[in-house]
Amino acid sequence: MEKFTTLTAIAAPLPEANIDTDKIIPARFLKTTKRTGLGVHAFDGMRYRPDGSENPDFVLNKEPYRKAQILITHENFGCGSSREHAPWALLDFGIRCVIAPTFADIFFNNSFKNGILPIRLPREVCDELMKDATQGANSRITVDLERQVVIRPDGEEISFEIDPLRKHLLLEGLDDIGQTLKREGAIEAFEAKRAKDEPWFPKIAV
Amino acid sequence: MSPRTLFDKIWANHVVDTLEDGTAILYIDRHLVHEVTSPQAFEGLRLAGRKLRHPENTIAVVDHNVPTSDRTKPIEEADSRNQIETLERNVKEFGVPYFPLLSANQGIVHVVGPEQGISLPGMTIVCGDSHTSTHGAMGALAFGIGTSEVEHVMATQTILQKPAKNMKIAVEGTLAPGVTAKDVVLAIIGKIGTAGGTGHVIEFTGSAIRGLDMAGRMTVCNMAIEAGARAGLIAPDETTFEYVRGRRFAPKGADFDAAVAYWKTLVADEGAVYDTEVTLRAEEIEPCLTWGTSPETVLSINATIPDPANEPDEAKRAQLQRMLDYMDLKAGAKIAGTPVDVVFIGSCTNSRIEDLRAAASIAAGRKVADGVRAMIVPGSGLVKAQAEEEGLDRIFLDAGFEWREAGCSMCLGMNPDKLTPGQRCASTSNRNFEGRQGPGGRTHLLSPAMAAAAAVTGVLTDARELNA
Numbered sequence: 001m002e003k004f005t006t007l008t009a010i011a012a013p014l015p016e017a018n019i020d021t022d023k024i025i026p027a028r029f030l031k032t033t034k035r036t037g038l039g040v041h042a043f044d045g046m047r048y049r050p051d052g053s054e055n056p057d058f059v060l061n062k063e064p065y066r067k068a069q070i071l072i073t074h075e076n077f078g079c080g081s082s083r084e085h086a087p088w089a090l091l092d093f094g095i096r097c098v099i100a101p102t103f104a105d106i107f108f109n110n111s112f113k114n115g116i117l118p119i120r121l122p123r124e125v126c127d128e129l130m131k132d133a134t135q136g137a138n139s140r141i142t143v144d145l146e147r148q149v150v151i152r153p154d155g156e157e158i159s160f161e162i163d164p165l166r167k168h169l170l171l172e173g174l175d176d177i178g179q180t181l182k183r184e185g186a187i188e189a190f191e192a193k194r195a196k197d198e199p200w201f202p203k204i205a206v
Numbered sequence: 207m208s209p210r211t212l213f214d215k216i217w218a219n220h221v222v223d224t225l226e227d228g229t230a231i232l233y234i235d236r237h238l239v240h241e242v243t244s245p246q247a248f249e250g251l252r253l254a255g256r257k258l259r260h261p262e263n264t265i266a267v268v269d270h271n272v273p274t275s276d277r278t279k280p281i282e283e284a285d286s287r288n289q290i291e292t293l294e295r296n297v298k299e300f301g302v303p304y305f306p307l308l309s310a311n312q313g314i315v316h317v318v319g320p321e322q323g324i325s326l327p328g329m330t331i332v333c334g335d336s337h338t339s340t341h342g343a344m345g346a347l348a349f350g351i352g353t354s355e356v357e358h359v360m361a362t363q364t365i366l367q368k369p370a371k372n373m374k375i376a377v378e379g380t381l382a383p384g385v386t387a388k389d390v391v392l393a394i395i396g397k398i399g400t401a402g403g404t405g406h407v408i409e410f411t412g413s414a415i416r417g418l419d420m421a422g423r424m425t426v427c428n429m430a431i432e433a434g435a436r437a438g439l440i441a442p443d444e445t446t447f448e449y450v451r452g453r454r455f456a457p458k459g460a461d462f463d464a465a466v467a468y469w470k471t472l473v474a475d476e477g478a479v480y481d482t483e484v485t486l487r488a489e490e491i492e493p494c495l496t497w498g499t500s501p502e503t504v505l506s507i508n509a510t511i512p513d514p515a516n517e518p519d520e521a522k523r524a525q526l527q528r529m530l531d532y533m534d535l536k537a538g539a540k541i542a543g544t545p546v547d548v549v550f551i552g553s554c555t556n557s558r559i560e561d562l563r564a565a566a567s568i569a570a571g572r573k574v575a576d577g578v579r580a581m582i583v584p585g586s587g588l589v590k591a592q593a594e595e596e597g598l599d600r601i602f603l604d605a606g607f608e609w610r611e612a613g614c615s616m617c618l619g620m621n622p623d624k625l626t627p628g629q630r631c632a633s634t635s636n637r638n639f640e641g642r643q644g645p646g647g648r649t650h651l652l653s654p655a656m657a658a659a660a661a662v663t664g665v666l667t668d669a670r671e672l673n674a
Contacts, residue, residue: 018500022639027620031285033245033292045641076401082336082350105436106350113354164227180362183231186223190233200461203262206303
């Protein structure tokens with residue numbers, strides 16, 4: 001996983017609530033066995049017209065937002081399916097940070113596992129950042145994870161919350177399986193106790 | 207110890223360790239695997255030289271991609287075939303128990319788990335699929351995870367998670383005749399919205415919930431995710447224990463008795479505190495359906511389509527208008543009587559034998575309306591066999607329904623069963639997002655009885671009128 005430290009980038013405004021995972025990546029593109037290559041299908045239904053041509057009205061089809069690395073959006077972003085293809089598609093497009101008032105739980109989790117930082121900020125703050133984002137290329141937003149601040153183009157700093165563990169893993173670009181396996185002794189102890197307390201616990205064999 | 211909720215108890219029973227910031231390493235009892243969200247996880251294990259920690263607590267099936275037509279022919283679509291063949295190679299290499307496509311045990315993962323006795327009360331159950339919440343009906347803590355977490359569970363049999371908040375949704379009273387579990391859960395989502403449960407595990411309770419059979423409870427918990435919840439839960443009771451008894455992988459004999467003694471402790475303590483509580487009166491719930499492209503756009507079948515002009519918030523007003531346009535509906539018109547092109551009865555929400563019986567009771571002696579395509583897709587090979595034993599297949603075929611093989615089918619538009627642009631579908635599935643059932647398709651979520659009623663009348667209909 002790529003580290004996330006500081007990002008200064010163009011932010012795309014997407015002022016819509018409840019952007020679901022089928023919007024981020026429709027199911028017909030989930031037939032891949034890889035994590036990469038989904039960027040071309042990110043927001044497929046919004047981004048392309050039925051004949052396959054680009055929808056010129058969609059923000060990510062406009063300059064400078066084709067190079068956006070930050071997305072500013074409304075409530076409940078990523079609701080619906082558990083598909084990690086949603087953050088994979090965003091990442092493959094180039095998005096490293098999504099700022100919204102609220103996120104759906106599974107999408108929120110999945111983002112961290114892929115080096116994408118989802119930031120929750122109050123709606124009125126998101127609306128201010130949305131205005132910044134509409135200013136285009138002259139209006140870059142900075143996200144400093146170490147200091148936990150979003151820096152607006154005018155220099156104003158907005159602080160945000162993040163779990164210390166998630167912050168650590170993102171800053172270092174660490175995979176959490178390795179972290180968990182450091183506690184393998186605790187897992188073994190749990191399993192030994194379980195075998196004693198619930199001897200009836202069934203195994204699956206077909 | 208202060209009084210605990212059902213979620214608190216199952217959670218506490220599975221905490222392996224707690225990290226400095228409060229994140230728990232949570233032990234996972236059952237890991238359900240399917241072809242779409244697992245290939246990258248197996249690849250990750252392979253690259254890191256890791257194995258599955260407990261293949262005997264894991265089960266794999268194919269469901270999302272599979273055609274629901276003739277299974278003896280090769281799968282035509284190359285990408286789908288590749289995903290299925292990849293799973294078959296992976297389960298072999300990593301020693302994962304697997305129900306192959308041609309097995310009678312194959313089916314939708316959330317139908318197969320409870321049906322086989324793989325999902326049991328008190329367990330923690332995960333799957334790379336958001337509708338894992340279904341298994342909460344067993345009194346298990348069950349939730350969907352992403353592919354990175356799938357790999358984490360494979361390697362460690364745990365996941366990293368912070369405790370959820372507790373939410374109680376009580377449905378008190380007696381449901382009116384003709385009102386089903388699907389109507390109950392749609393009414394709940396209509397009330398609390400698609401983000402109403404965010405960050406929470408919902409415990410469904412109250413006399414109307416306790417009165418549901420296991421299939422109905424699974425329908426309710428299945429759609430907890432549509433309310434944004436991490437999971438849905440129903441306390442296990444005699445209905446649960448009787449359902450579990452004798453199932454293939456359930457404990458047997460003295461083991462079953464020992465398990466039941468433990469499962470009986472899985473109820474909220476008197477005085478347990480919930481962060482959020484919501485109560486609905488069962489008598490007020492009517493047969494309902496969705497009109498828009500979000501599961502919270504719920505209407506009683508006898509109501510009229512809302513007018514965006516009445517919405518004060520500008521962004522919401524625009525969104526409602528967009529939904530009306532996409533769905534090709536008129537504000538202020540009655541939803542009943544809207545013509546449908548396709549009827550889909552199936553999915554992890556409503557494809558169990560009880561669902562098929564409800565649909566058959568409407569279909570019996572009637573004919574699918576001219577110009578309507580009506581499909582019945584059983585949730586598993588076992589459900590299909592049971593239905594055929596009961597003669598339900600004959601009822602459906604005589605009425606002009608298609609009788610298909612088990613799979614996710616038209617719920618999600620990633621196998622050959624898809625809507626074409628502009629088609630309107632009465633669907634027993636769980637999501638009505640734009641393009642969910644195929645690009646440009648229009649979905650109305652409703653119960654099996656209401657779907658069957660739409661099939662035989664050709665329009666959205668109050669199923670109670672046909673049952674009278």
